[in-house]
Amino acid sequence: MFLLLLQNAIADALNxxxxxxxxxxxxxxxxxxxxxxxIAIVDLxxxxxxxxxxxxxxxxxxxAPWTLLGLAVVxxxxxxxxxxxxxxxxxxxxxxxxxxxxxxxIIFNYTIHRKVASSDSSSQGIRxxxxxxxxxxxxxxxxxxxxxxxx
Amino acid sequence: MIxxxxxxxQSLSFMTYIRESGLEYPIVMSTxxxxxxxxxxxxVITDLRLLGVVLTERPIADVVNGLRWWKRxxxxxxxxxxxxxxxxxxxxxxxxxxxxxxMSCLTLVLIHAIVFRPLVYNHPEQLDAxxxxxxxxxxxxxxxxxxxxxxxxxxxxxGYYEPPQQKGHVVSTAEGK
Amino acid sequence: xxxxLQISGMASKLAILIPGGLLLLAAPIxxxxxxxxxxxxxxxxxxxxxxxxxxxxxxxxxxxxxxKDARQKVTNWAFExxxxxxLARLGWVRDSLKVGDRVTVVAYPARDGAYVGSAREVRLxxxxxxxxxxxxxxxxx
Numbered sequence: 001m002f003l004l005l006l007q008n009a010i011a012d013a014l015n016x017x018x019x020x021x022x023x024x025x026x027x028x029x030x031x032x033x034x035x036x037x038x039i040a041i042v043d044l045x046x047x048x049x050x051x052x053x054x055x056x057x058x059x060x061x062x063x064a065p066w067t068l069l070g071l072a073v074v075x076x077x078x079x080x081x082x083x084x085x086x087x088x089x090x091x092x093x094x095x096x097x098x099x100x101x102x103x104x105x106i107i108f109n110y111t112i113h114r115k116v117a118s119s120d121s122s123s124q125g126i127r128x129x130x131x132x133x134x135x136x137x138x139x140x141x142x143x144x145x146x147x148x149x150x151x
Numbered sequence: 152m153i154x155x156x157x158x159x160x161q162s163l164s165f166m167t168y169i170r171e172s173g174l175e176y177p178i179v180m181s182t183x184x185x186x187x188x189x190x191x192x193x194x195v196i197t198d199l200r201l202l203g204v205v206l207t208e209r210p211i212a213d214v215v216n217g218l219r220w221w222k223r224x225x226x227x228x229x230x231x232x233x234x235x236x237x238x239x240x241x242x243x244x245x246x247x248x249x250x251x252x253x254m255s256c257l258t259l260v261l262i263h264a265i266v267f268r269p270l271v272y273n274h275p276e277q278l279d280a281x282x283x284x285x286x287x288x289x290x291x292x293x294x295x296x297x298x299x300x301x302x303x304x305x306x307x308x309x310g311y312y313e314p315p316q317q318k319g320h321v322v323s324t325a326e327g328k
Numbered sequence: 329x330x331x332x333l334q335i336s337g338m339a340s341k342l343a344i345l346i347p348g349g350l351l352l353l354a355a356p357i358x359x360x361x362x363x364x365x366x367x368x369x370x371x372x373x374x375x376x377x378x379x380x381x382x383x384x385x386x387x388x389x390x391x392x393x394x395x396k397d398a399r400q401k402v403t404n405w406a407f408e409x410x411x412x413x414x415l416a417r418l419g420w421v422r423d424s425l426k427v428g429d430r431v432t433v434v435a436y437p438a439r440d441g442a443y444v445g446s447a448r449e450v451r452l453x454x455x456x457x458x459x460x461x462x463x464x465x466x467x468x469x
Contacts, residue, residue, distance in 0.1 A: 018365055022311055026304045029187065033303070037192010044221065051209055051217035062206045085362060088463045135189070142188050143181040149387060150177040150413045169386075171422065173413040176386035240385065310387070313366070318406030319443020322394055 007086050014084045021084055028077040035070030036138045038063040039109065042117055046131035048124070056127065060117040071106070094151035098144030105137035157241035170239040183232035187303065190225020193218045194299055201271070201292030203284045211288070215275040233306075247312045253305040256298050263298060267291040363463050367436035367446040375405055375445065379429045384422050386411045391425055391447075393433060407433055407447040410461030420458040425450065435460075 014020050044050030045059045082089050089095045116122045116130045160166060169176055199205040200214045237244055244250040264272075271278065271291045278288050363369060377395035389409045396402045409415060412422070425431070430453040435445030447460035 021362070022308060026307055029184075029307060030300065030303060033188050033191040034195055035192070036188040037190070037194075037196055040189045040192060041196065041218070044217075049217075050221065051206075052213045054209060054213065058208070062208050066205055085463065138188065139185045142185045146181040146184050147177055150411050151417075171384045171412060172386065173411075173416050176411070177413060318390065319392075320404050321443075322402040322404050324401050 007083065010083045011085060014080065021081060024077045024080040027073060028081060031070050031073035031077060032142070035067050035074060036142070038067040038070065039113075039134060039138060042113075043131035043134050046117060046127040046134075048127075055120060056117045056122075057120055060114070067109075089148070092148050092151050094144050094147035098141055098148070101137060101140040101144050105134075105141055108134065108137055154242065154245050157245050160238050161241040161243075163238070166235075166238040166241070169235055176236075176239065179232050179235050183229055183236065186225050186229040186232065190222055190229065191299065191303070193222050193225065195296060197222070198292035198295045198299075201278070201284065201288045202296075203289070210276075211278045211284070212275040215272055219272075244309070246314050247309055249305045249308040249312055253302055253309065256301045256305065260295070260298050260302070263291070263294055267295075363436065363446050366438060368439050369436050369464065371437060372434060372448065373437055373445070375407075375433045375435060377402075377405070377431065377433075379425055379427050379431055380404060381427060382425050384412060386413075389415065391450075393431060403443050405433075406444045407435055407450075407460075408444070408462070409447045414461040415458075418459045418461050420450075420461075424458060425452075429453065 041050055042056060042060050042063055045054065045056045051059060113130055113134050116126055122130075161170065169179060196205060197214055197218055200207075200209070200211055206214055237250075267287075271288045278285060375393060375395045377393040379391060380394050381390075381392040383390040388411060391407050391409065393405050393407065394402050395405050409420075410418075415421070432451040433445070434448045434450075436448065438444040438446075446462050448462065449457055449459050451457045
């Protein structure tokens, strides 16, 4: 009950200015372009292409703190959008899909992806599979997000 | 005249098909957005490398040369999806200020490419040879970042615009009473 | 070292986004964020009349109804519904609504008094009802 009141209060505050949502959304999109772009650069290296004269561990090491920063902005701006209308989002099948895909993408990124990308000795076959899965997961999150408005 | 052109464009059967579609329209838009995520990020990273902020362990040449064709591929897909989205409802975009700001910024991006490719992007090894990153590279990076951010934000805001003229209207008033 | 890099990273992101944001100041009208921002969700109304036009389009469909009020004044109302994909899941397809159909539309009117509404549901003269797929509370389950 209290949570419901709190949700409504937050929602009202967020909806009171018509700029809050669009600005949060722009940060959200810029931040995921940033993070997913950085992850994609690691994945390109896993495929053996992209930034030259470097190994996946080198690219991972150079990008990891920036990716984390980007994801932090994504995960801060996302809830702002969510709180503008929690009931709608929770009932939206695309949003639910997106949250599962996001959880999978983050977990994968910081477990298997990290392990394979930081190893100089992982096989090319494994690297390709991991890169493909990584890109597929993050692209699914993006699709899930867009489809919220079309679900 | 431009409005006539836009009306004609959206009347094309392909554009009409997309406008009235169930899944195709959101798929086109999602692909546009996925390109922003995967390739837009690469653009930002290249520019930040030129500014000396990110990936400083890698030579500029490796970053610029290595990502060049991926960024171009991404741009082609992004543009194709974007043009489809625009074309499907072109007449509705006509009064939308965010659309025009976005197009202006994209035009500036084109000019930026024409100016800075010979100066910066086509010879990145010169930038690495210099003890500090040359100013022209930093200017190129900063301008590019600014322009692409504006493209992104205005692109998102396109969907928020409501034209001021009202859709509904009075047809006839009461006769007598 | 890492922390100062991160701060400069955040600063550069803000430095990028804020001037980018200034370009947002082309912004005149901002109708379209949430249904409750544009429409009066506490004042659901019913509008009866004849369909004059259907724009079957993404991301929202629009359909127009000549509504006659008690004093015989006829107003052409524009109603907004969800996109074709959402509507398909609710059983509303392209020719479900045709020009000339007599309908009753349940909708939230626009806050600014314009003859525009966010449709909740449409009742056709054959008794059939379709949801218009708009928030709040109407995503298909």
